[in-house]
Amino acid sequence: MPALKAGDSFPSDVVFQYIPWTEESGEITSCGIPIPYNASKEWANKKVVLFAVPGAFTPTCSVSHVPGYIKNLPNLREKGVDVVAVVAFNDPFVMSAWGKANQVRGDDILFLTDPDAKFSKSIGWADEASGRTSRYAIVIDHGKVTYAGLETERGSLKKSGADAVLASL
Structure with a gap:
């Protein structure tokens, strides 16, 4: 599949993994159980912002990328965004811990994993050298x-x- 572009339909078979946030497992040292997240089904009737990063806990991702979305959540909601999700190739335990480290509670931002960058590769947006998810x-x-x-x-x-995504809404 070539890279997604405006006007395309979102693929009908996109399944990520994640660990849902719960109060009882809200501490960074707590682990939950990874479950499949059928993005195609969950997002079929919603307005969604999906952003991808090369890796959790990496400099640009942790210092600027995720914090920018956390800061702008109210603005995104004002624009009618129902779901904000970040995806990386990291495993669900790392993504869950990263969400907790950023003090994201509940489903304000979903921290999803794209094992082996399968989705990113399917749209041509994975880094060839590392096999990681590209930034998009x-x-x-x-x-x-x-x-x-x-x-x-x-x-x-x-x-x-x-900021770029908000300007596009």
Whole structure:
């Protein structure tokens, strides 16, 4: 499949993994049980911002990328966004811990995992050398892609940062 672009339908078979946040497992040292997250089904009738990072706990991702979305959650909600999700190739335990480290509670931002960067590879947006997820953002509105931006410069958030996504809404 070529890279997603505005006007495309979101694929019908996208399943990530994640660990749902719960109060009883809200501490960073607590582990939950990974479950499948059928994004195609869950997002079919919602407005969604999906942004991808090369890896949890990495410099640009932790210092700028995720914090930008946390800060802009109210603005994204004002624009009608129902779901904000971040995805990386890391396992669900690391992604869960990263959400907790960023003090994200509940489902404010879903911390999803794309094992082996399967989804990112399917849309041509995985790093060839490392096999990791590239840095990108996609807006899906009721199953249709309305924005898709892939970063081509290392550490850049010009296309995938919260400000760029907000400008596209």
